[in-house]
Amino acid sequence: MRYLIYAVLAATVWLLLRGMARGRPGPSGQPGSDVALVEDPVCKTHIPKSSAVVVHRSGKNFYFCSERCAAAFRDAH
């Protein structure tokens, strides 16, 4: 019986963590806000939009933590 309680607790915590990870606004979540976090598609790091390296590709903006990640993205696309 005790194990069941632990299992329910673990499932609840897991769902909460998963919800937090997916609940964040994406790169287009808060347009115009410089403090919005954007995800680097290369290394999956979240960085503030204002300090990100921006690459324009097929009409979209992609944001990177560093010039190195931007270069890796350019090479792959």
Ligand SMILES: [Zn+2]
């Ligand atoms: Zn990066």
